[in-house]
Each structure stands twice: as structure tokens, then as C-alpha cells.
Amino acid sequence: MILCLHIGNTHVVGGVFDGQALQFDFRRTSHARISADEFGLFLRGVLLSNEIEPNRIGQVALSSVLPEATYALSSACRKYFDVEPFIVRAGVRTGLKIRYRNPQDVGADRIINAIAAVHQFPDRDLVVAGFGTATTFCAIGADKTFFGGVILPGVRTSLEALVTRAAKLSSVEIAGVDHVIGRSTAESMQSGLYYGQIGMAREIIGRIRTEVFGGQQPLVIGTGEFAGLFESSGLLDVIRPQLMLEGLFLALLLNS
Structure with missing residues (x-):
């Protein structure tokens, strides 16, 4: 399964894909000073409440407009899912x-x-x-x-x-x-x-x-x-x- 996350100025928007299909999506308020543990515990809670074991997340795709929160969320992915997230940033392939x-x-x-x-x-x-x-x-x-x-x-x-x-x-x-x-x-x-x-x-x-x-x-x-x-x-x-x-x-x- 693939976890996709975008950190915006107002909300963190996320969703889980199984194959090509979006299984569910969610959002929460975002702020720059959120910690890795806050992110990690929140994400685990969202997954479990939707009957998905966190160890089923094999990849994470991440984009953000808040650099501090990007670091915290990246750390949360490594700590709580043992996954190095793919981050949309300058230099990645876009097809555009x-x-x-x-x-x-x-x-x-x-x-x-x-x-x-x-x-x-x-x-x-x-x-x-x-x-x-x-x-x-x-x-x-x-x-x-x-x-x-x-x-x-x-x-x-x-x-x-x-x-x-x-x-x-x-x-x-x-x-x-x-x-x-x-x-x-x-x-x-x-x-x-x-x-x-x-x-x-x-x-x-x-x-x-x-x-x-x-x-x-x-x-x-x-x-x-x-x-x-x-x-x-x-x-x-x-x-x-x-x-x-x-x-x-x-x-x-x-x-x-």
C-alpha cells in the first residue's frame, strides 16, 4: 500500500492507495512546529481506525509547502513505518x-x-x-x-x-x-x-x-x-x- 501526504498551509491531506485505487483519504490541521512523534502517532491512528495495519504501508509519497513540517513528517515515516519517503521537490521527474x-x-x-x-x-x-x-x-x-x-x-x-x-x-x-x-x-x-x-x-x-x-x-x-x-x-x-x-x-x- 502507498501512503500519500501533502502538507499545506492549513491542512495535512492524506490518502492510502491499494494498487491504483484510493482506499480512503483524511485531513488534519497543519502547523510548522508539529513533531515527528505527533505525526507518527496520528498516522498510525488513522490507519488503524480504517482497519489497515501500519506495516502494510510499503511506500510513502510526500509534498509540502512547510519545510519544518517536511522534516518532521519524513522522520515520522522512517521511525513509524520504516520507509524512506519520496518527496516531490526540484529535480524530480514530473512529465511536465x-x-x-x-x-x-x-x-x-x-x-x-x-x-x-x-x-x-x-x-x-x-x-x-x-x-x-x-x-x-x-x-x-x-x-x-x-x-x-x-x-x-x-x-x-x-x-x-x-x-x-x-x-x-x-x-x-x-x-x-x-x-x-x-x-x-x-x-x-x-x-x-x-x-x-x-x-x-x-x-x-x-x-x-x-x-x-x-x-x-x-x-x-x-x-x-x-x-x-x-x-x-x-x-x-x-x-x-x-x-x-x-x-x-x-x-x-x-x-x-
Whole structure:
């Protein structure tokens, strides 16, 4: 069995593959100063609660945006599973032609999403829209060229900024709404968060279509914690919540 783990700014997202199939997935809050033992005990607990003996884990694929946590999780894999993890980092095989000025600047999360996207939708122009701590857009050509993308504040990050910086605003539930005019402060904030993301996304996807794909419409893939929020918005052609885990699994196979 293969354990795939991504350490994001907000969550650790994980899943276990048996053969080609994702058996289950999980998430927990992430922070940079978590210890190897905390990681190890958590992972063993998750496996046992899903009736999987930890010694059945033969490989681990790991990506991260938090260097300190990467070290702790790598140590946990060695200590608790006796496995040296494969880590997605600069220099690993991806199957992509990365057009960033400095390819090492591309976040591991965006790379593994792109790997999964081109595998699932071959020979297609793609935009991968990730809705998490940040909202990101990556443009990928039918020939697997990773052209680059756009990064902007995510839904929760925008909400936290409002609550932190505006004295009279309190936190609200993040939710899709069917009307733009709010009749209370909470409704107005929910509308702004929801339609603000939709407006930004439409503008960005339209500009990517013009600048990168010569006016042709790419397939837009939604992923990340909040992708489902925009399912009925017309923004996304498909939603793949587990795109990141699938990309990690494929990256491991590419480098085995």
C-alpha cells in the first residue's frame, strides 16, 4: 500500500492507495512546529481506525509547502513505518515542461495537481483552479507545457483578513449564496466572499484563455477544499477533490 501526504498551509491531506485505487483519504490541521512523534502517532491512528495495519504501508509519497513540517513528517515515516519517503521537490521527474523562469519556484501542490490533471485529461488544454488557503490557477497546454498561473487570496484567507482588519466584522459561515445583495452584515460578507471569488475567477480564466490558448476554451478543473462551493457557478467543467493525492501517487510512479 502507498501512503500519500501533502502538507499545506492549513491542512495535512492524506490518502492510502491499494494498487491504483484510493482506499480512503483524511485531513488534519497543519502547523510548522508539529513533531515527528505527533505525526507518527496520528498516522498510525488513522490507519488503524480504517482497519489497515501500519506495516502494510510499503511506500510513502510526500509534498509540502512547510519545510519544518517536511522534516518532521519524513522522520515520522522512517521511525513509524520504516520507509524512506519520496518527496516531490526540484529535480524530480514530473512529465511536465515547466515554463516558469525559475522552475523551483513552482509550489509542490501546483505541480502534483498538474501531473494528475494531464494524466486524467490527456491532450487537452487545461486550467487547474485550486480553492484552498490561496486560490490558484495554472495553465497547462495539451503538450503538457506548464505555462504558469495566478495566485490570489483564498476564501478563508479573505474572510480572516476582513475579520482581523475591520473592528465591527465578525466571522461568518463560508457558503454559496443565491443572491448578491445581503440584508445583514453576515449576508453581505457571504455574498462578497462568494461572488468576489467567482468574479475574480471568471476574469482570470478569460484572460488565460486569451493570453495562453489563443481564445480557445480550456477544460477548467476545480480542486481543493472549497472547489465544491462553486459547483453550480458555471466556472468549472469538472471537480476533482482528490487531484492532489492522485498527483502524488503518479509522481511516485514516475520516479520509481
